Amino acid sequence: MTFKRTNPLALAVLALLAERPMHPYEMAQTMRERHQEEVIKLNYGSLYTVVESLHKHELITASATQKAGNRPERTVYAITDTGTAELHDWLRELIAVPAREYPRFEAGISMVGLLPPHDALTVVEQRVDALDQQLTALAVLLEKLAGMGLPQLAWIELDYRLAMLRAERGWLTWFAAATRDGTVGGYPDWEDRHR
Amino acid sequence: MTFKRTNPLALAVLALLAERPMHPYEMAQTMRERHQEEVIKLNYGSLYTVVESLHKHELITASATQKAGNRPERTVYAITDTGTAELHDWLRELIAVPAREYPRFEAGISMVGLLPPHDALTVVEQRVDALDQQLTALAVLLEKLAGMGLPQLAWIELDYRLAMLRAERGWLTWFAAATRDGTVGGYPDWEDRHR
């Protein structure tokens, strides 16, 4: 069986091992230090399964080094040539080809007609507030990173997220307004269904 | 154990059973007819496990009706009062509270520095092309739906997706331009690393 590009955590592992050999726990630490865990979901269980999978497909190699007992604790892994190739090819694909992601909010908003208009308005406004908090937090963080002299390329994904958050906020405020003054298409029916 | 709001497919099931009792296969058919499967990931395996989970938590009830053999094929389910409550509460939460989703593109773009600038530009432009296709397809669909006289509220999630696609396209063209003429922060280093 050929390696399946499911869990992006595997991509992070390949990227880390492209720098230098590491053991899984060290990978996790490094990801935390660099705030990568906010972009790629990380937990220990998945990390070890993903590493084992990469090893099975010979994208990485294991060199056991024991420390205190005689059992090999701290298994250190290194990337192989096919692993490097996989890293770059996967990365290209991830950027070039948009993937269907099924965002949960899309599912939610598609059923908003099930809520009474007044309740719908309330929850949409709550979401706007939450997004505003995220936006200010993100703006502060960007300010700080730029002040530290870090290049923009090092936090480019935050720049992207900022743009997307702003867009979502914009759409939400439009929808809230259209709900408030009943200009959203189908409003009369919507109100009638909830009396 | 209390019911866990993981798979949004369970929400779709509750919403369908809020209309009328159904058996799982019929739910799938209905979702397909209404193009709900483009918003909520649907496959038969998950559907039956999700239905069983809802049943176990008494959010829906089963009424077995046999057809030909003596085994109960076509098990018809109906929503309970707690099920209806769960539907509405879950829906509110889904809209009000933004959830961390870990979009794959964010992971990809965060590592774009691993690719040579020229290659990065290429794949970003490929993504723009792909998004353009999605955008025109979506515009055509919206035109058609509006022409059929369907209320906007019935396809509000497409309206949302349109806004988000446009925002992503905008950010990508900015990034492509900034890469092309080397104005993205950290470009000199980026180019140096790939000689």
Place this chain on the structure above:
DNA sequence: ACCCGTATATTCGGCGCCGGATATACGGGA
């Protein structure tokens, strides 16, 4: 010297998800 909370490093059991396999009914053509 001893204790114990924290950091280090990995393992494990369970469970949800998925694609494919299974089984039966229906309907149109030779």
Place this chain on the structure above:
DNA sequence: TCCCGTATATCCGGCGCCGAATATACGGGT
């Protein structure tokens, strides 16, 4: 009437993911 492709309806085995459990080392306070 018989055949077989399609539609109907569900089940099942495997696997990836996750959170909790496990085990050992380290270090500071008394």
